[in-house]
Amino acid sequence: MNYNRYHKTTYLCSAHRLSQLPADKGREIVFAGRSNAGKSSVINALTQQKGLARASKQPGRTRQINFFTLGADTRLADLPGYGYARAPASLKQHWGQLINAYLERRRALAGLILIVDIRRSLTGPDGQMLSWCEAKALPAHILLNKADKLSRGAAKQALFEVRKRVAENIGVQLFSATKKRGLDELAQVMDAWIDA
């Protein structure tokens, strides 16, 4: 495990349009999930940088694809969350198209970290994301985030239930961005994708 690699992460750029994506080379790990599941908070916990990816109490905060670089053509991508009901329809459509086009074309993609709020478990759009990964043979790993909000027993039960529902080659783990729980396991998975 090579934590240092993540701690040195810096902001690279933000893309509102496909034309603004960084060069499609090297390896890129993408963070996806429902709005407010904690994607930005997970990136901050992993990189040990509080304000790197902006995290917010207001859902729908991340409105473009934000890229961070670990150096050596290795990047993290923070997607806008899906399922944010209050966003204007036109904006939702714009995000949807951007995310779809990004995922469809991106050759540098090395894996997808799906962030799920453990209290909501897997929802329809999460399932679609996982099916898409399967179709593209892109490795996926699920973080059941906000595990600190449940008792130990309830968290274990939630883990067991998601484990049962997804394909064996998809990793599932408990995580808490707030309490920085589950970082070792996450870093191990990402290390393997980056170094593959």
Ligand SMILES: Nc1nc2c(ncn2[C@@H]2O[C@H](COP(=O)(O)OP(=O)(O)OP(=O)(O)O)[C@@H](O)[C@H]2O)c(=O)[nH]1
């Ligand atoms: N208790 C608890 N709260 C968390 C955790 N992770 C994130 N949060 C909170 O959940 C809210 C949303 O977090 P974000 O990181 O902004 O979520 P996001 O998925 O990036 O949201 P969008 O950018 O809107 O898609 C914030 O209030 C965070 O503080 C966690 O592990 N535990």
Ligand SMILES: [Mg+2]
């Ligand atoms: Mg965010």
